[in-house]
Amino acid sequence: MPCNYSGFFDVPTAAQWGLADFDWSNAKLVWVNDKPMDCEALLARQAEAVKAASPSTRIFVYRNLVKALPWFGSVREKLEDPAYSGWFLHYRTSGGANFSSPECTGRKCSRLFHDQDQTPSTDIAADGRCFEECDCGRSLPCGEYLWDHRNSSLRQWLLEEYVFGPSALGHGGIDGLFLDDEWYDSPLPNPSWGPPEGFCTASPYGGPSEVHPGCVADMGLSHADVRAITAGWLQTLSQVHAAALEAGRWIYQLFRTVGAPPRAAEECAAYFRDACRADSQAQLSATLFSFSGAQSRPLPSPTDDVAAFLLTRGPYGWIGFGWVGCVSCNLTAEDPRGLCDPAGTYERPSELDADYGEPRELCAETSTSSRVFAREWSKAHVSFDCNSWKGTIESRLPLSSQR
Incomplete structure (x- = not known):
């Protein structure tokens, strides 16, 4: 925004x-x-x-x-x-x-x-x-x-x-x-x-x-x-x-707007258990996923956020920033480049510029009550461990850089 x-x-x-x-x-x-x-x-x-x-x-x-x-x-x-x-x-x-x-x-x-x-x-x-x-x-x-x-x-x-x-x-x-x-x-x-x-x-x-x-x-x-x-x-x-x-x-x-999973392990697991169901709103809705700590620079957990997004997103999903306020970029003679950095305000993590391919399946818990969730993409293995609140993206092929 x-x-x-x-x-x-x-x-x-x-x-x-x-x-x-x-x-x-x-x-x-x-x-x-x-x-x-x-x-x-x-x-x-x-x-x-x-x-x-x-x-x-x-x-x-x-x-x-x-x-x-x-x-x-x-x-x-x-x-x-x-x-x-x-x-x-x-x-x-x-x-x-x-x-x-x-x-x-x-x-x-x-x-x-x-x-x-x-x-x-x-x-x-x-x-x-x-x-x-x-x-x-x-x-x-x-x-x-x-x-x-x-x-x-x-x-x-x-x-x-x-x-x-x-x-x-x-x-x-x-x-x-x-x-x-x-x-x-x-x-x-x-x-x-x-x-x-x-x-x-x-x-x-x-x-x-x-x-x-x-x-x-x-x-x-x-x-x-x-x-x-x-x-x-x-x-x-x-x-x-x-x-x-x-x-x-x-x-x-009309968008479904969500953020990262809760920090508490069991609440985090409940977040993924719901989102990983084929009939969940995560899979059936167009979703906007907001970065954690969107007012902080640098973003505190972009890899974890992107992993959670890749695990839970349905066919239509966007990740980025909701409302973080207006920047003010007056151009002046003293500073012709402006008084702010809009690109910095809307930081773009490198994880957004990789091609992860297509999802091969829905996400799922790796074993009963493990609180670890995984999803296979054609070019990456994505997982999130709620016990340590850590997301991981492992490339299975060289990730091509693209928008």
């Missing part, structure tokens, strides 16, 4: 990988200062550049079916048009104007609900700093607006234009989407990584994820309203998933 906060991500680095999913924060310091902002256009340009360098790399880009983000040009167009106001959730009309998330930012106000979480501003500490007044629309305050999934015409537009439009799955260089955020119709505890004040999902009725607390009250939503919006969002999501698969595209959330 590569991301360069200050500009386009390094194309040669992204092109080394089989799949690259670009977050909305990619090139943020560029698009927040465009007038008006258009994050989705820059995501499409990033996708085109990597696809041109490596046609086999699968490219995903960001979309959000909960938040209507005005820094996406197609979304801003609808937010600014009063004819589409029914597609968005509004502030309540009774009980005064004492809102947790204000209607106005600077000189611009909107009766469409919006919060300021992860919103660009001129504040030096903002999540995306505008050097002049931020431009999210002619009369539109910057903020995170919310789709109203009770509206069937919205659902049709989201599917046909937002998901399958020319800067998304209708683009020849884009293979999939990451669909962010969720609706819940019952309260959730604040996640450990969340802000101290919590999120709107902690309301007695639930609500949208990663939105400022108080949003349900600001909008005057009843529990029945939240249930209806959640049901509508699930219907939208189901139709998007089905349409993407029918078109030969993919949605990131």
Whole structure:
């Protein structure tokens, strides 16, 4: 999940990988200062550049079916048009104007609900700093607006234009989407990584994820309203998933995401015993396997990780990095090479550049309760000893170096 906060991500680095999913924060310091902002256009340009360098790399880009983000040009167009106001959730009309998330930012106000979480501003500490007044629309305050999934015409537009439009799955260089955020119709505890004040999902009725607390009250939503919006969002999501698969595209959330086996010997063994079954989700799902200690450099156990991946992967599997944050590679006169090393941030172990051939069988425990698991590949013998938490890859033929 590569991301360069200050500009386009390094194309040669992204092109080394089989799949690259670009977050909305990619090139943020560029698009927040465009007038008006258009994050989705820059995501499409990033996708085109990597696809041109490596046609086999699968490219995903960001979309959000909960938040209507005005820094996406197609979304801003609808937010600014009063004819589409029914597609968005509004502030309540009774009980005064004492809102947790204000209607106005600077000189611009909107009766469409919006919060300021992860919103660009001129504040030096903002999540995306505008050097002049931020431009999210002619009369539109910057903020995170919310789709109203009770509206069937919205659902049709989201599917046909937002998901399958020319800067998304209708683009020849884009293979999939990451669909962010969720609706819940019952309260959730604040996640450990969340802000101290919590999120709107902690309301007695639930609500949208990663939105400022108080949003349900600001909008005057009843529990029945939240249930209806959640049901509508699930219907939208189901139709998007089905349409993407029918078109030969993919949605990131359809992946099975896993990491390395647990360190405790018996829990490690249980991990492999499950994954080695022919009817396991490991064998039946498209899997993303994340490196252990993905924030550490160098990676602490790449051989063990690759061994576990080769032992358990089914026909469709990728190994690499999930979200590790955005790098920031400003180019300056003093340092024309940039202020970071994107290749180092997304370290590529040498084990990824060897050809292990094809799997000849499923993995299996070498003897009853041995806690040692093995799998034969046409060019390697792969094993993992849960007793010592050690993976081994033994070449049976000279391993040819290839991507």
